[in-house]
Amino acid sequence: MRFQLLGPLGMSDGSDTVVLQPSKPANLLAALLIHSGTLVSADYLQRMVWGDEQPATARAALQTCVLRLRRLFTKHGVLDTPIEAVPGGYRILADARSLDLVDFRTSVTQAAGATEPESELAMLRVALSLWQGAPLTNVRSAAIHRDEVPRLVEERLRAVERGCDLQLALGHFGQALVELWGLTRAHPDHGRFREQLIEALYRSGRQTEALAEYRRYQQYLDEELGIGPSAALRALELAMLRGESLGTPAEPPGARAAAPAAARPKPAPALPPVPWFTGRARELAVLAERLGRDAARQEPVRELICGAPGIGKTALAQHVAHLLGDRFPGGALLARLTGTDGAPRPAAEVGAELAARRPDPAAGRALLVLDDAADAEQVREVLAFAGGGAVLITSRRKLAGLIATHGGRVHRLEPFAARESHALLASVLGAERLAGDAAAARDLAARCGHHPLALMIAAARLMTRPALPLADGVRWLAEDPLARLSLPDDPGLSVSRVLSSALKRLEPDLAEAFLTAGRLPSPAFHAADCAGLPGFAGAGAEAVLERLADAGLLEDGPPGPYRVHELLRLFARRTGHGRVRPREKV
Structure with missing residues (x-):
C-alpha cells in the first residue's frame, strides 16, 4: 500500500x-x-x-x-x-x-x-x-x-525551476517556453520563472517579445509590490538592449560571454564519495535543494548538521558535498575543526589551511565543510577567514548561538530507522546474506541500537567472516557489545573510543552528570529524577540535562522526557562503575 x-x-x-x-x-x-x-x-x-x-x-x-x-x-x-x-x-x-x-x-x-x-x-x-x-x-x-x-x-x-534551467542549458528553448508561459502566470511572484521566460525568449531570437515581457513584469512589480526588478533581471535587460550574447546557456541570466576555454581556471575537485553511504534520504533532499539552489543564486547559506557522536554527521556532509560537486566549480574544501587530541583547533590555523588549499577564486563558487565544530565562537572566528559563500557545518552541539547571530538551518540526526539499518547492512554484507536469516539481521540492527557507527563496525567485522552464520555473529556481538564494536586494525573505528573522546570534551561535573544519567533505571527520565544526584548538585537538574542534550549525549527534553541511547547507557554503566550511584527509587 x-x-x-x-x-x-x-x-x-x-x-x-x-x-x-x-x-x-x-x-x-x-x-x-x-x-x-x-x-x-x-x-x-x-x-x-x-x-x-x-x-x-x-x-x-x-x-x-x-x-x-x-x-x-x-x-x-x-x-x-x-x-x-x-x-x-x-x-x-x-x-x-x-x-x-x-x-x-x-x-x-x-x-x-x-x-x-x-x-x-x-x-x-x-x-x-x-x-x-x-x-x-x-x-x-x-x-x-x-x-x-x-x-x-x-x-x-x-x-x-531546476528543470527549466537544464532545458535552457541544453538549448531546448521551445520546450522551456511552453512550460514557462504557464508557470509565470500561475506564480507571478516567483521571479526566477520570469527571468527564465525572458531568457528563453531572447535566446530563441525573439528580442522584442523578451523586452515586452520584461516591461510587463517591471510594471507588475511596481504596481503590486512597490519594488523594482532584481539585479540579474536588470543586467539581462541591458544585455538585450545592447544585443549582446548571454554567454553559454548554463550561465546565470545577464552573464557576459564566457572566456575562452583555455583561459578558464581548472575547477577544484569535489570531495570523494562516502563508501557504503545509505539512508538519510530526507536530510539529503533538503540539503541538496537548499545548497544547490543557493549555489545557483550566489547567495550565502549556512547549514548545520548536529547529533550524537558516531551518528553520521561527517558522512552526510561529505556525501552532500560530493553530490553537489557540479554546482560548485570552485570545489569543496573540508576543514576539521578538532585536532586528533580532541582539542579545538585555533581559528587562525584553520584559516591558514583554507587559504593554502583554496583554488583560484576565478574558478567559481566553492562549498566549505567545517567538520566537528567545538562551539559557536570557534565557527564565528573561522567564518571570518572563510569569506562569504556556502558553508556546511557539523557539530555534536546544536550551536544555537551561531544560528542566532549568523543564520542558517539545523538538521539534527537521530539513529537510523529500521529500514535504513537494513539498507546499510545489505549494502555491506549483501542482500542475499541478510535474506538467509532475516530475524538475525533485525536482531543485529537492534543490538547496535540502529546507530550508524555501530552498524558499520559490526557489518565490517561480519564481512571479513563470510562463512560465519549471521545468528552466530549476533550472539557473539551480544556477549560484549562495547568491546566487539571496534575494528582491531583501526583503533579509531571503535564505539567505546568515540564515546570516550566525547566524554573527555566535557567539563568534569558535566561528565559525571552524564554517567549518572546513563545509569538511571530507565533510559527515559525527567529532570526531577536527577535532582541531587552526582553531577547535578548545586545546579538546576534541567539546566545540566540541557547542556548534555546540546552536547549530543541526550535526546529530546522538555516538555517530554530526556532519553539516553542504549549504547551510551551501556558505555556509561561500564565507565561509571564504582563512581556513580544513582539514587534508589522508593
Missing part, C-alpha cells in the same frame, strides 16, 4: 486508490506522513488536527484519532507502515516505496548527483510526475495548509 500526499491525501495498492474523506484522522495522517521517519510531538499533532484553539480533551481525542487510523490501516491491509507510539508523540515509518513524498525527495536528490544534464533532466521529470495536483486538497486543516503545504509546494517549484 502506498500513501499519496502530492495531491489529494489517499492510499493506493497499485490498482485502486482510496481518497480519504476530510476528517480529523485524515489531518493526523497527513501530519505524520509529512514528517515520516521522525518523532512527531503530541503538541504538534494536536495543533495540526484541531488548530491553534484546541479543545480541553485534545490529548485524549488524539489517542482516539490514532486508534481510528490504525483500524483504517487494518481495513485496507496496510501492514508495512505502522503508527508507532514513542515517548512524547508518535511516528510513522514510510520509505520511497510507500510514500510519494519520500519517493519525490529521493528522486530529486539522485537527479542532483547525475553527471550529465540530460540524465538530471530526465530524473527530475520522473520525480515531478509524482505530483497529482495541489497537495492535500481533501485535508481540512488550516494549520497544515498554513505551515506545511507551502513548504511542499516550494520543493516542487525548486525542482521545476
Whole structure:
C-alpha cells in the first residue's frame, strides 16, 4: 500500500486508490506522513488536527484519532507502515516505496548527483510526475495548509525551476517556453520563472517579445509590490538592449560571454564519495535543494548538521558535498575543526589551511565543510577567514548561538530507522546474506541500537567472516557489545573510543552528570529524577540535562522526557562503575 500526499491525501495498492474523506484522522495522517521517519510531538499533532484553539480533551481525542487510523490501516491491509507510539508523540515509518513524498525527495536528490544534464533532466521529470495536483486538497486543516503545504509546494517549484534551467542549458528553448508561459502566470511572484521566460525568449531570437515581457513584469512589480526588478533581471535587460550574447546557456541570466576555454581556471575537485553511504534520504533532499539552489543564486547559506557522536554527521556532509560537486566549480574544501587530541583547533590555523588549499577564486563558487565544530565562537572566528559563500557545518552541539547571530538551518540526526539499518547492512554484507536469516539481521540492527557507527563496525567485522552464520555473529556481538564494536586494525573505528573522546570534551561535573544519567533505571527520565544526584548538585537538574542534550549525549527534553541511547547507557554503566550511584527509587 502506498500513501499519496502530492495531491489529494489517499492510499493506493497499485490498482485502486482510496481518497480519504476530510476528517480529523485524515489531518493526523497527513501530519505524520509529512514528517515520516521522525518523532512527531503530541503538541504538534494536536495543533495540526484541531488548530491553534484546541479543545480541553485534545490529548485524549488524539489517542482516539490514532486508534481510528490504525483500524483504517487494518481495513485496507496496510501492514508495512505502522503508527508507532514513542515517548512524547508518535511516528510513522514510510520509505520511497510507500510514500510519494519520500519517493519525490529521493528522486530529486539522485537527479542532483547525475553527471550529465540530460540524465538530471530526465530524473527530475520522473520525480515531478509524482505530483497529482495541489497537495492535500481533501485535508481540512488550516494549520497544515498554513505551515506545511507551502513548504511542499516550494520543493516542487525548486525542482521545476531546476528543470527549466537544464532545458535552457541544453538549448531546448521551445520546450522551456511552453512550460514557462504557464508557470509565470500561475506564480507571478516567483521571479526566477520570469527571468527564465525572458531568457528563453531572447535566446530563441525573439528580442522584442523578451523586452515586452520584461516591461510587463517591471510594471507588475511596481504596481503590486512597490519594488523594482532584481539585479540579474536588470543586467539581462541591458544585455538585450545592447544585443549582446548571454554567454553559454548554463550561465546565470545577464552573464557576459564566457572566456575562452583555455583561459578558464581548472575547477577544484569535489570531495570523494562516502563508501557504503545509505539512508538519510530526507536530510539529503533538503540539503541538496537548499545548497544547490543557493549555489545557483550566489547567495550565502549556512547549514548545520548536529547529533550524537558516531551518528553520521561527517558522512552526510561529505556525501552532500560530493553530490553537489557540479554546482560548485570552485570545489569543496573540508576543514576539521578538532585536532586528533580532541582539542579545538585555533581559528587562525584553520584559516591558514583554507587559504593554502583554496583554488583560484576565478574558478567559481566553492562549498566549505567545517567538520566537528567545538562551539559557536570557534565557527564565528573561522567564518571570518572563510569569506562569504556556502558553508556546511557539523557539530555534536546544536550551536544555537551561531544560528542566532549568523543564520542558517539545523538538521539534527537521530539513529537510523529500521529500514535504513537494513539498507546499510545489505549494502555491506549483501542482500542475499541478510535474506538467509532475516530475524538475525533485525536482531543485529537492534543490538547496535540502529546507530550508524555501530552498524558499520559490526557489518565490517561480519564481512571479513563470510562463512560465519549471521545468528552466530549476533550472539557473539551480544556477549560484549562495547568491546566487539571496534575494528582491531583501526583503533579509531571503535564505539567505546568515540564515546570516550566525547566524554573527555566535557567539563568534569558535566561528565559525571552524564554517567549518572546513563545509569538511571530507565533510559527515559525527567529532570526531577536527577535532582541531587552526582553531577547535578548545586545546579538546576534541567539546566545540566540541557547542556548534555546540546552536547549530543541526550535526546529530546522538555516538555517530554530526556532519553539516553542504549549504547551510551551501556558505555556509561561500564565507565561509571564504582563512581556513580544513582539514587534508589522508593
